[in-house]
Each structure stands twice: as structure tokens, then as C-alpha cells.
Amino acid sequence: MIAARSIAAPAISKGLIEWRMVTSWPKGLPGLGTGAERLAENITAMSGGRLSIKVYSAGELVPALECFGAVANGTAQMGHDAAYYHTGKSEGCAFFTAFPFGFMAGEMDAWMKYGNGQTLWDELYAPFGIRGFHAGSTGTQMLGWFKREIRSLEDLKGLKFRSPGNQGRVLEKLGVTPVSLPGGEIFPALQSGAIDAAEWVGPYNDLALGFYQVCKYYYSHGYHEPGATLQLMINEQAWQSLTPELQDIVKTAASAATRDMLAEYNARSGPALRTLVEKHGVLVRGLPEEVLMACGEKSNEVLNEIYESDTSPKHIVRRIIEDFLAFRKEIIPWTRIGEQAYVNARRLPFAFGLKT
Numbered sequence: 001m002i003a004a005r006s007i008a009a010p011a012i013s014k015g016l017i018e019w020r021m022v023t024s025w026p027k028g029l030p031g032l033g034t035g036a037e038r039l040a041e042n043i044t045a046m047s048g049g050r051l052s053i054k055v056y057s058a059g060e061l062v063p064a065l066e067c068f069g070a071v072a073n074g075t076a077q078m079g080h081d082a083a084y085y086h087t088g089k090s091e092g093c094a095f096f097t098a099f100p101f102g103f104m105a106g107e108m109d110a111w112m113k114y115g116n117g118q119t120l121w122d123e124l125y126a127p128f129g130i131r132g133f134h135a136g137s138t139g140t141q142m143l144g145w146f147k148r149e150i151r152s153l154e155d156l157k158g159l160k161f162r163s164p165g166n167q168g169r170v171l172e173k174l175g176v177t178p179v180s181l182p183g184g185e186i187f188p189a190l191q192s193g194a195i196d197a198a199e200w201v202g203p204y205n206d207l208a209l210g211f212y213q214v215c216k217y218y219y220s221h222g223y224h225e226p227g228a229t230l231q232l233m234i235n236e237q238a239w240q241s242l243t244p245e246l247q248d249i250v251k252t253a254a255s256a257a258t259r260d261m262l263a264e265y266n267a268r269s270g271p272a273l274r275t276l277v278e279k280h281g282v283l284v285r286g287l288p289e290e291v292l293m294a295c296g297e298k299s300n301e302v303l304n305e306i307y308e309s310d311t312s313p314k315h316i317v318r319r320i321i322e323d324f325l326a327f328r329k330e331i332i333p334w335t336r337i338g339e340q341a342y343v344n345a346r347r348l349p350f351a352f353g354l355k356t
Contacts, residue, residue, distance in 0.1 A: 017246075018052045019238065022071070024064045024081035026184040027057035030208050030268070031201070032230065035136045035261040036080040039232065042253045051246050053078065064182035068233065072128050077238040080135065083231045084165040091306045092124045092317040094166050095324050096132065098141075098225040100299035102324070105137045105227035105262055106339075107331050115327045120320050127313070129236045135254040136230030136261040139269075141222040143287065144199030145190070145206070145215035153291055162186055162198035166302050167224035173298040183209065190214040199224070203272035204265055212280040220286050223295060229258065 021040055025033035040053035056076070058064035067079035068086045084097035095102070096117070103111060111117040112134060125132050144163065150156065157175030161168075168178030179195050183205075189195045191214050198215070200206055202222075212218075232254045239247065276282040287295070303321065310317040 016050055016052060017242075018054065019077040020056060020061065020075075021053050021078035021080055022056045022061050022067045022076040023079065024058050024067055024085065024182060027060070029183065029205065031138065031204055031261060031264055032136070032183075033057060035230070035257060035264070038260065039080065039135055039253055039257040042256065043250055046249045046253055047246055051242070051249070055080075058182055058184060064184065065180075068128070068130070071130055071233045071235050074235055074237070077235050079231075079233040081231065081233075082228070083132065087165055089128065090124055090312060090317060091310070092120075092312070092320045095320050096121050096124075096134075096229070096231065097165075098228040099303070099324070100167060100170055100224045101226070101296060103227050103328065103331075104335070105139050105229070107328070107335065108137070108227045108229050109134075109258065110331060111324070111327045116323045117327075120316070120323060123314075124316050124320065125233075126236075131234045131236055131239050133232045133234070133251060133254040134229050135232035135257040137258050138201050138205075138225075138228045138230075138265050139262050140202075141199070141225040141228055142202045142206070143219040143222050143224070144197055145211045146197040146217040146219060147215050149217055149283075149285065150219060150291060151288060153294055156291070159197050160195045162189065162195050162200075163224070166299075166306075167199065169302045170224070170295055170298045173301065174294060187211060187214070201228075202265065202269050203276055204268040207272040207276055212276055212282050216281065216283050218276065218282050218284050220284070221292060223292065223299070230261070232257075 021036065023033065023036045025036060027033060037055050040055045044052045056062075062070040062075060065085055067076075067081045068089060070076045071079040082097045084094040086093045108117075112121075121132050144161070148155065153174060156171065158177070159175075160177045160179055161171055162179045162181050163171055163176075164178075164180040168180065172178050179189070181189055181195075183200060186195075186198045186200060187209055190198055190211065198211065200209065200211070206212070206218075232250075234250070242250070273284070277284060307318055307321050
């Protein structure tokens with residue numbers, strides 16, 4: 001329980017509430033950074049200015065990877081980042097952003113809204129005095145940027161690879177040295193040789209951050225983050241101070257932000273990828289099957305290690321994993337027969353378009 005005096009009281013003037021939102025994103029970063037700013041603007045507008053949100057980019061109020069603590073201790077009432085940045089608090093956090101070979105964006109949304117995802121997340125965050133909501137999605141990500149081609153498992157060995165969370169654990173089992181860095185520090189680390197390869201998001205962000213200037217090989221499959229979802233964290237004491245109407249506004253704005261950000265990434269990633277390839281000479285590759293299979297096997301090892309090591313109260317991490325896997329088993333057949341079958345059909349080599 002957090003002492004009341006540790007919560008910075010929101011500024012209240014004539015019934016208006018002013019809150020701070022800290023983020024992990026560089027200022028103005030397309031998609032992630034601008035998505036957090038739009039979320040804040042929408043909450044302010046939807047509430048008629050009764051709840052006003054001021055956004056702080058990475059480093060402006062707290063360091064990029066310290067949003068969780070800032071929201072828990074009341075330095076800010078809100079935070080926008082990725083839950084898997086905080087597996088040091090609980091291994092369960094990762095499952096609410098992405099887990100290797102886990103949910104795609106629509107599947108994650110389904111688990112949260114029509115499965116037990118949100119209920120389990122509420123239970124996970126309750127001891128920290130935080131409430132979490134999804135508020136953004138990048139969709140399927142790219143595996144990342146490499147200075148040399150990956151032809152076999154041998155090519156992974158010894159690489160210093162910016163890759164946070166459980167993906168870092170997977171690659172470490174294959175001889176990679178994982179490095180965790182916030183987005184704003186990746187380019188200089190690549191440039192200096194401090195890291196050899198890096199994962200961030202996908203073409204839309206990666207073009208803006210200029211990774212193509214250092215690395216020419218750009219790899220899928222993004223098995224590690226098939227539907228990466230961002231979070232809005234809210235200090236529980238601050239949340240309880242809101243009226244039910246303002247709480248509904250925040251929840252509605254967060255849900256809308258998830259779909260809006262996903263639409264933005266879907267719209268912008270294709271043109272960005274074309275620019276990377278045609279203008280900057282980037283070479284797009286897919287992982288060899290041998291490497292992808294090994295990543296799958298090691299992902300399963302990591303999953304089981306997390307499950308077996310859970311000592312959390314009421315085994316919340318185990319219950320999250322069990323429910324995550326059960327929902328995945330139920331939803332995959334329809335994804336395969338519906339979306340995957342259609343995507344495969346669309347690749348058939350018949351002409352489609354207007355006759356000229």
C-alpha cells in the first residue's frame with residue numbers, strides 16, 4: 001500500500017484536474033510518441049477539459065524505463081510504455097505486451113476483452129498500486145537490423161543485440177548477448193559498435209530513427225512480438241479519485257488509442273518499407289527455417305522456466321501463463337482458417353487491379 005502523502009496531488013482549479021503522463025518514447029516519435037500525445041489530447045477533449053493531461057517524453061521527468069515506478073509512487077498519475085519493460089517487477093508483465101509466438105494484435109484484443117486478460121492484469125498490478133489498460137498497438141514487428149546476413153545459427157553467436165525482455169532470453173540461449181536500451185539510445189549504440197544488431201518496432205519507426213544508415217540487413221519474422229501492445233498505467237489512488245464518468249472516458253480513450261495506433265502502423269509501414277528498400281538500399285530477409293525453429297524451441301524453454309520459477313502470491317504468473325496458453329489454443333484454429341488462409345490466397349500470382 002502506498003502512503004497517501006507520497007502521491008503528488010493533482011492541480012485542481014475550479015474543478016479542473018491536471019495530471020502528468022510520463023512516457024518511454026523520444027519526443028515526437030511517430031506512432032509511439034505521437035500516439036501517447038493523441039491519447040492525452042483525446043482524454044482532455046472528451047472530458048471537456050475537466051481532466052487535462054500533460055505529456056512528458058522520455059527523460060523529461062523520469063528516465064525512459066522508469067515510468068512504472070513514477071506512476072506507482074505518484075511522481076506522475078499516468079504512464080505510457082510497454083508492460084514487458086517491467087518484468088523485474090513481475091514476469092507476468094510480459095504477457096500484456098507480447099510473448100514470443102504468442103498473440104497477434106486482434107488475438108490480444110480478444111483475450112483482454114472477451115477472455116480473462118484484463119481481470120488477470122488487474123490482479124497482477126494491484127499490489128503495486130497501479131491500474132493498467134491497453135492503449136496502443138504496433139501490430140506485428142520486424143525481428144530487427146543486422147550489420148551482416150544471418151544464414152545459420154552460427155551467425156547469431158557472439159552478437160550484441162538490443163533486444164529486451166523474453167526475446168533477449170531466447171536469443172541468449174542461442175549465443176547472443178542481449179542488451180536492453182531505450183529507443184533513443186539505439187542508433188548511437190549501433191553507430192559506435194556498442195551493439196551489432198537491434199530490434200525496435202518496424203519500418204514506420206525504424207525509418208524515422210535512421211537505423212538503415214548503420215545496418216543494411218532487415219529481418220523478419222517478428223515471432224517475438226507478433227502483436228505488441230502498449231499500456232496506459234494509472235496510479236490507483238489517482239484513479240479512485242475520478243468520477244465514474246471520467247473513468248469511463250479514460251477507458252474509452254485508451255481502447256480507441258489501441259485501434260488508432262494499429263491503423264497508423266498499418267497505413268505507414270508499407271510506404272516506409274518501400275522507402276527503406278528503394279531509396280536506402282536496405283536488404284529485407286526472412287530468418288532461415290533452421291534459425292526460426294531454434295527460436296521457437298528456446299521460446300518454449302523460456303516460457304517453462306518462467307512458469308516453474310513462479311513464487312508470486314497466489315501464483316498469479318502461473319495463472320496468467322495457463323490462461324494465455326488456453327486462449328491461444330482456442331483462437332488459433334480460426335486465425336489459421338480465416339486470416340492466414342486469406343493471406344496465403346492473396347499471394348497467388350494472378351493479376352488484380354484496374355485494367356488500363
